[in-house]
Amino acid sequence: QVYTGRKLFLKYDQDKLIEKYGLKHDEEYLYLKYIGTEYRIDRGNGAIEYVADDEWTDCREYTIVMTIYDFLCCSGQEVLPPLTGQWQPVSRFVTAGSSPSTAPFVEKYAKAFSGKVEEVKQACTCLGGKQTERLAGADLTFEMPVLPGFSVLLQFWDGDEEFLPKILLLWDKVSLSYLHFETTYYLQGDLLKTILQTIG
Numbered sequence: 107q108v109y110t111g112r113k114l115f116l117k118y119d120q121d122k123l124i125e126k127y128g129l130k131h132d133e134e135y136l137y138l139k140y141i142g143t144e145y146r147i148d149r150g151n152g153a154i155e156y157v158a159d160d161e162w163t164d165c166r167e168y169t170i171v172m173t174i175y176d177f178l179c180c181s182g183q184e185v186l187p188p189l190t191g192q193w194q195p196v197s198r199f200v201t202a203g204s205s206p207s208t209a210p211f212v213e214k215y216a217k218a219f220s221g222k223v224e225e226v227k228q229a230c231t232c233l234g235g236k237q238t239e240r241l242a243g244a245d246l247t248f249e250m251p252v253l254p255g256f257s258v259l260l261q262f263w264d265g266d267e268e269f270l271p272k273i274l275l276l277w278d279k280v281s282l283s284y285l286h287f288e289t290t291y292y293l294q295g296d297l298l299k300t301i302l303q304t305i306g
Contacts, residue, residue, distance in 0.1 A: 108166055111175045112152030120149055123178050126186065127254045140174055141252050141300045142233035147174070169292035176289045177253050186255075187283050193259045193276035196290050215298040216262075216271040222305060223264050229304035230260065244274075252293060256284050260297070273298070 120136065123129065130137040135146040144157040145165065154171050155162040165171055219226050223245050227237065235248040244261040251257045258275055265271035275294050285293065 107168060108171050111172055115147070115152040115175050115179060118179055122184075126184075127178065129254065138174070138254050139234075139251075140170065141250075141297055142304075143300075145170075145174060169296055173285070173289050173292045173296065174253075176286055177256070177284060180286055180289070181283055183283065187280045189256070189278045190280055192279045194279055195274070196277055196287075196294075198279075199277070199282055199287055199290075211295065212273045212275075212298070213270075215302060216265075216273045218302055219262060219273070219305075220265045220271040223262070225305045226262055226301065229301045232304055233300065235260070250297060252297060253284075256281075258293070258297065 120131075124131050124136065127138070131149075134149055136149060137144065137146045139145070145154055146156075146162065147154050154165045154174060156165045156170075157163075227246055227248075230246070230248040230250060231237070233250065235250045238247050238249055238259075241247050241261060243263070245264045246260070246262040248260045249257050250260050256278075258277055261272075261274040261276070263269070263272040275297070277290060281290065
């Protein structure tokens with residue numbers, strides 16, 4: 107799938123992508139940041155690399171690679187709609203049928219974050235997040251920049267004797283102009299995994 111993604115990416119007009127997303131670039135690479143890590147895309151073969159210990163390393167992580175490709179290539183619109191700042195759960199995007207529940211997946215991260223409000227706060231800040239006013243009584247509310255010009259809203263409630271810890275990710279109401287619905291699950295997983303690794 108990663109190699110298929112490379113071939114599909116190369117069919118797109120890279121100059122238009124540079125203009126559309128304001129990408130840093132040179133003759134060989136396009137550059138962008140994904141959840142706090144620098145990535146670059148080889149303009150000749152479409153391969154994606156990331157910075158690790160000050161060296162560029164080939165990225166084979168399916169969810170990361172496909173999220174980056176999807177973000178750059180999902181929208182057929184010449185001009186993307188501006189983000190509205192109106193947040194909603196991913197389930198709100200489903201117009202028919204049902205979407206797979208994220209609860210079991212998110213719960214393991216909520217448990218891992220339990221009792222670590224300050225550590226989660228520091229990790230989100232380290233990844234470029236901006237703490238915002240608390241919503242719905244959450245212990246933490248962060249707007250997290252995850253891709254160029256695109257953010258999600260992360261809320262975390264710590265657990266106590268009565269309530270289990272809880273994580274809720276909210277998406278701008280025009281998010282599906284930037285990503286396919288399925289890709290929101292990849293991005294969610296990458297974000298929570300990165301926060302946990304940053305804490306560690």
